[in-house]
Structures are given as C-alpha cells and as structure tokens.
Amino acid sequence: DCPGKEGTGGRKRNLTLLRNKLYMGQRRRTEPVVESTTTAGDHGNLRRSQSDRTEYSQKLQEKMAPQAVSFTPATSSQEDEEEEVSRRMMARRVKIITELMQTEKDYISDLDLCIKEVIQPLRNKQIARFDVDGLFSNIELVHQLSAKLLSLLEEATTDVEPPMQIIGEVFLQIKGPLEDTYKIYCYHHDDAHTMLESYEKDEELKQHLRDCVQSLK
16 A cells, blocks of 8 residues: 555565575585585594594503503512522421431431440440440441431532432432331330340449440530
8 A cells, every 4th residue: 555665565575585595596506515525524434433443442552551561560479479489498498408417417426425435435344244235236337327328418418509409319218228227226125225224223334334424424
C-alpha cells in the first residue's frame, strides 16, 4: 500500500538474495580447498601416526633403558656378596688348617717330652718290676707317625695358595698307618691304665713316676 515501504522491502529481499549467492559462491570456491586440505590432513594424520609410533618406540626404549641398567648394580651386588661369602669360607678353612697343624705340633711336643723325660729315664733305671713298654705301649710309634703327618701337612700348605691346599689327600695317604698304629695303642690302653694303678700302690715305683713328672715341670 505504501510505495516507500515496498521499495524498502524490495531492497531487503535483494540484499538477502545477494548474500545467499555470495555465500554459495564462496562455498563452491572453498570446497576444493577444504577437500584438498582434508586429503592433506589425512596424509598428515598418517605421517603423524607413524611419527607417533616412532616417538613412542623411542620413549619406550628410554624407559626400558634405566631398568636394564638397574640390573647391573643388583648383579654386581650379588656377585660382591658371593665373593664375600667365598672369602669368609676360605678364611675359615685356612684357620681350621692352621689350628689343625698347631694342635699336631703341640701333641708331638708332648710326646717328645714324655719319651725323653719319662720313658727313657725309666728304661735307663732298669727297674725289674717296672714294665716300661707295657705301660706306654707303642707311644714311640705314635710319635713317629704324628711327626710324619705334620710333615705331610706342612708340605701340602707351605708356599701353596689356600685354594690349592689339598688337605684331604694327606689323610687319605696316611690313613692305613694311622689305623694300624692307634689300633695297637688303643688295644693296650686299658691294660696300661690297670698297670699304672698297681704301680701307684707301690711306694718305690710311685716315687720313680713322681720324679719323672717333676722333671716335666
């Protein structure tokens, strides 16, 4: 009804149509670009996916590397502990061998004193009622065998590194003579003890024994 209003409405409709045409034209112009970009994006995503996998693999290796290294101290610690145990066992073995040899030396020294200070003097007195060999049995053979055993032990340990000291072979070597000698000594032990008790009841014989004991002191 109002011409002015119709002109204004027509202009608005024209502007709306113009905007729609511009929008559609712009859309058509940008669609190939969007598709191209999308395609490129797919390749980029592919490349990025490969890169991600590579990066993940590298990070995984980095994470695993410290763990692999961490085993080294543990292994080293275990080896150190085993070496320490081995050293303690070897030190104990050396100590036992040393004590064994010292005990044998002391035993030989006692036997030597007994032979020199008791047996020989009693034999020299030639007491008719005193059976020296019956009282002391084969103690001189025991002394000789003990000296042989000590000699073999010294030979097995002198100038020989502790791990190479084969002590068992010494006892295997002397096993037979040890059995034969001590078998006789032990067999006569009870008789010798009974004989000593009877000698202690005789004042004269008892005095001879006392003199020998005093010489040992």
